[in-house]
Amino acid sequence: MKDVYILGVGTTACGKFPEKGAHILGREAAWAAIKDAGIHPRKIEIAFCGHVYQGMGVGQRTLKEIGLVGQPTVNVEGACGSGTLAFWEAWRTIAYGQYDVALALGVENLSRILSGGPLPLEEDDIEVFMGMGMPSLYAMRAKRYMEEYGVTAEQLAKVVVKSRKHAALNPIAQFRKETTIEGVLKSPMIADPLTRDQCCPVGDASAAAVLCSGELVDKLATKKPIKVLGCVAQSGKYTSPTKLTCDPSENVSRTSGMAYEMAGLGPEDMDVAEIHDAFSIAEMIVCEALGFCEKGAGARLIDEERTSLGGDIVVNPSGGLLSRGHPVGATGLLQTAEIVWHLRGEAGKRQVEGAKVGIIETMGGAQPAMDGVTCVVSILGV
Amino acid sequence: MSEKEKASDQTEIYKPELFSTTPHPHLIAGRCKSCRKYTFPKYYACPFCFSDDLEDSPLSPTGILHSFTIVRRSFPAYPVPYGLGLVDFPEGVRVMAQIETDKPEELKLDMKMGITVGPIRKGKDGKDILSYKFRPLS
Numbered sequence: 001m002k003d004v005y006i007l008g009v010g011t012t013a014c015g016k017f018p019e020k021g022a023h024i025l026g027r028e029a030a031w032a033a034i035k036d037a038g039i040h041p042r043k044i045e046i047a048f049c050g051h052v053y054q055g056m057g058v059g060q061r062t063l064k065e066i067g068l069v070g071q072p073t074v075n076v077e078g079a080c081g082s083g084t085l086a087f088w089e090a091w092r093t094i095a096y097g098q099y100d101v102a103l104a105l106g107v108e109n110l111s112r113i114l115s116g117g118p119l120p121l122e123e124d125d126i127e128v129f130m131g132m133g134m135p136s137l138y139a140m141r142a143k144r145y146m147e148e149y150g151v152t153a154e155q156l157a158k159v160v161v162k163s164r165k166h167a168a169l170n171p172i173a174q175f176r177k178e179t180t181i182e183g184v185l186k187s188p189m190i191a192d193p194l195t196r197d198q199c200c201p202v203g204d205a206s207a208a209a210v211l212c213s214g215e216l217v218d219k220l221a222t223k224k225p226i227k228v229l230g231c232v233a234q235s236g237k238y239t240s241p242t243k244l245t246c247d248p249s250e251n252v253s254r255t256s257g258m259a260y261e262m263a264g265l266g267p268e269d270m271d272v273a274e275i276h277d278a279f280s281i282a283e284m285i286v287c288e289a290l291g292f293c294e295k296g297a298g299a300r301l302i303d304e305e306r307t308s309l310g311g312d313i314v315v316n317p318s319g320g321l322l323s324r325g326h327p328v329g330a331t332g333l334l335q336t337a338e339i340v341w342h343l344r345g346e347a348g349k350r351q352v353e354g355a356k357v358g359i360i361e362t363m364g365g366a367q368p369a370m371d372g373v374t375c376v377v378s379i380l381g382v
Numbered sequence: 383m384s385e386k387e388k389a390s391d392q393t394e395i396y397k398p399e400l401f402s403t404t405p406h407p408h409l410i411a412g413r414c415k416s417c418r419k420y421t422f423p424k425y426y427a428c429p430f431c432f433s434d435d436l437e438d439s440p441l442s443p444t445g446i447l448h449s450f451t452i453v454r455r456s457f458p459a460y461p462v463p464y465g466l467g468l469v470d471f472p473e474g475v476r477v478m479a480q481i482e483t484d485k486p487e488e489l490k491l492d493m494k495m496g497i498t499v500g501p502i503r504k505g506k507d508g509k510d511i512l513s514y515k516f517r518p519l520s
Contacts, residue, residue: 117455126423127478129396130502130513131453131460139451140468147491191451191466238421238429 003214004094005225006380008037009337011207014174014325016111020204022054026062026107029206029330033103034066037210038222041066044210045099047073048089050082050106051329053113053120062107062206078233078374080278081364082106083332087209088233088376094213095231101216105208106330114202119328134278135199139191142281146193149296151284153193157184158302159280160197160322166309167319169350172334174203174325184280198280200326207333209340226340229357230263230379232256236370251371252289252361259359259377260291267291270313270379271355272342274335276363277320283307286361287315290377309350317342317350332362332376343382357381394505396513397423399438406443407497409514411475413439420473441477444519445469447493448476452486459503467516469495482515494519 010032012025026049034041047068049059059073078085083106090102114120118133125132145151161181167173179197187197217225234255260266267290275290277283284298292313293301301307307315318324318338321331339358341347358380365373400423401409412424416433422441427434450467453460465481467489482500483489498517501510 118457120457126397126400130479131456131464131466132478133453133456135455136451136453136466139453140449140466143451144449144491188454190455191453193451 001095002097004091004228005212005214005217005221006209006228006340007039007212007217007221007225008033008035008210008223009208009340010034010036011172011334011337012205013172014203014205014327014334016202017109017204018111020109022051022058022107022109022206023062023065025109025204025206026058026105027065029208030063030068030103030105031066033208033210036223037220039101039210039220041068043101043220044068044071044103045101046071046093047103047105048076048086049073050076050078050084050086050332051108052077052079052082054107054109054329058107059105062105068103078376079365080276080326080328080331081362081374081376082329083207083334084336084360084362084376084378085233085332085364085374087332087336087378088231090209090211091228091231094211100213101220102211103208104211104333105206106333107206108327108329109204110202110327111204116202135194136191138279138281139194141285142193142279145281145285149299151299153185154181155299155302156193156198156280157181159277159283160184162302162308163277163316163320163322166317166350167323169348170318170324171348173319173323174201175319175323194279194281198322200278200321203325203327205325205327205330205334207330207337209333209336224344224382226343226380226382228378229265229381230259230377232258232262233374233376234258235374236372238370249285249289249363249371251375252286252363255375256290256359256361256377259379263379265357265379269357270359272317272339272352272358273313273315273361274318274338274358275315275320275361277316277322278326280322283315283320286363290359290361309352314352317347317352332360335360335362336378339380343380393509394511396502396511401497401499401514402440403499407499408443409441409477409497410438411441411473412436420475422475422477441471441473441475444494444496445471445477447489447491447495447516449491450481450489461504465489467495469516480515482517489518
């Protein structure tokens with residue numbers, strides 16, 4: 001297997017931009033990533049475009065705006081994990097020697113299809129037809145988790161307080177105003193116990209990364225190249241009747257376990273993490289699944305501020321999905337860009353000092369008998 | 383004519399193959415004839431042993447409420463609020479469905495739940511669509 005490096009990343013801001021189609025957002029991020037990489041666009045041999053709701057040929061529609069035509073362009077869908085699934089595709093096409101330079105892109109304009117409320121899901125899923133949305137699924141996880149481990153509503157709200165505090169330092173974040181526990185709990189109830197502020201917002205954005213093989217990195221790199229130490233994608237397994245709701249996610253545990261093994265590293269080696277906190281409860285469950293703490297100790301991580309800026313394992317310095325935003329297909333590459341900035345020392349006021357290794361976890365989709373549709377975990381290092 | 387068939391004369395029933403009201407309300411799972419494990423619903427091949435020799439098999443009429451929520455904001459076709467729960471059945475399957483109750487404040491984790499039939503959402507014509515739901519047993 002070949003070594004793979006990230007040469008450049010680029011993103012748009014996160015927010016509601018109904019006037020900008022996915023291709024308009026996408027061209028901005030793709031161009032920014034190519035400029036950041038400092039390579040000629042024609043060096044890109046293949047492109048992967050993650051999205052969920054952006055229709056036929058969105059990758060081609062986007063890349064023609066910047067002259068990237070002719071090369072294979074593959075549109076990738078893996079629910080909320082689409083962006084990192086596109087990254088995984090780009091990584092593996094280089095790692096296994098098919099191409100040397102690839103573009104991974106994620107695009108999404110959600111505000112054109114949704115003013116608010118839960119993300120539209122597939123009605124062929126029985127549970128969705130029965131009235132399950134993503135907030136209600138996570139609400140049930142939260143309810144059981146709180147009961148099992150004695151976690152309080154205030155502790156859940158602290159995840160959001162931390163998230164907003166980080167996002168206040170992130171110029172591309174959708175929500176940049178700090179909040180309080182009371183403020184989070186007073187926002188309207190969506191599905192008990194999750195209030196609106198504990199749910200990620202509807203938003204739009206795009207993000208991209210340029211990857212290349214180890215053979216070309218010295219020739220092409222104009223900035224400090226970031227090495228992909230591990231990259232694994234897995235689908236959920238049939239989990240019923242295992243403890244879907246309150247145990248650390250089997251899918252995240254399995255995928256991250258494989259990524260740690262590939263990297264030859266463990267959770268204790270991670271300096272910074274961008275994880276899939278689509279809801280307040282998700283951050284606790286995912287921190288456990290990634291091995292940052294014991295099962296049931298997710299709330300203690302927050303209480304002890306170990307995952308806040310200045311802590312020993314900083315989680316979601318960008319503000320995460322809750323505050324930077326969750327433009328579904330773009331999210332994975334927004335997370336990837338954030339980790340690249342930290343490893344290069346370019347993360348501004350929210351910089352995790354001396355970060356050498358970072359991890360990215362994205363979880364896509366709700367298949368109630370399965371533990372998610374797609375989980376992708378990448379480990380990056382300098 | 384069963385209650386379910388009578389109702390279906392006027393009303394849209396969602397997934398009638400997944401439940402029965404006779405002799406008492408219960409869900410119908412799939413069971414693998416090879417490894418004898420249950421799934422809900424029945425799949426095309428067994429997720430445990432890949433056998434495609436599967437049969438319909440009734441689940442126990444009661445289960446235990448693993449978790450629930452009261453949904454206050456949902457998709458347009460769903461009048462809010464409504465209860466949504468995950469119930470564990472002794473056959474080893476966990477099923478998600480709406481909860482029919484006038485007193486959501488009385489719902490408790492690990493309480494015993496039965497099956498009933500009721501409205502789950504509005505159809506395109508604005509009429510109720512019925513299907514299986516859970517109800518708390520006191």
